[in-house]
Amino acid sequence: MALRTTFALFPSGVAALSAVVEGEHGKEPVVLVASSFQVGISLDPPLVLFAVQHTSSSWPKLKTGARIGVSVLGEAHDLAARQLASKALHATDRFAGIATTTLDSGANFIHGAPVWMECSIHSEVPAGDHDVVLLQVHAMGTAPDTEPLVWHSSAFRTLTPKASA
Numbered sequence: 001m002a003l004r005t006t007f008a009l010f011p012s013g014v015a016a017l018s019a020v021v022e023g024e025h026g027k028e029p030v031v032l033v034a035s036s037f038q039v040g041i042s043l044d045p046p047l048v049l050f051a052v053q054h055t056s057s058s059w060p061k062l063k064t065g066a067r068i069g070v071s072v073l074g075e076a077h078d079l080a081a082r083q084l085a086s087k088a089l090h091a092t093d094r095f096a097g098i099a100t101t102t103l104d105s106g107a108n109f110i111h112g113a114p115v116w117m118e119c120s121i122h123s124e125v126p127a128g129d130h131d132v133v134l135l136q137v138h139a140m141g142t143a144p145d146t147e148p149l150v151w152h153s154s155a156f157r158t159l160t161p162k163a164s165a
Helices: 004-010 075-085 093-096
Strands: 013-025 026-034 037-044 046-055 067-072 100-102 108-110 116-126 130-142 149-154 157-158
Touching: 004 067, 013 075, 026 046, 026 075, 046 075, 046 116, 075 093, 075 108, 075 149, 075 157
Parallel strands: 067 108
Antiparallel strands: 013 026, 013 067, 037 046, 046 130, 067 116, 100 108, 116 130, 149 157
């Protein structure tokens, strides 16, 4: 537990990785929320990465997509992040009430994200009880005035200071 507590004190961004893929009932969206997402891994080719647990039920479905949409979530996405990550909801129910855009490639994006990237899988590397997944970036966009959502000390937080009472 000390290791988990120690790791939790490192702040990180929160990314929703999503695609519309062939499912049980035709095309359906699938999502995985990751706080292990990292940018700047390589500029040539442009690579980003995230780590996914071997027990993930979303990753085997998500990786069947030709392209994956990465939405770095913003401070307004606190509740959406919880909903998208919920194991209690069916995969398609995770998107209820959340505005998205899906490209012809199948990459699916969450509206209001400060950063979005259309990616494909470059490689997967086993790493203990996780796999490290390198994604190649094909397209991107930003909304620089949108503040990010941060995962710190096992909770969603924002960079915007709270108003004093």
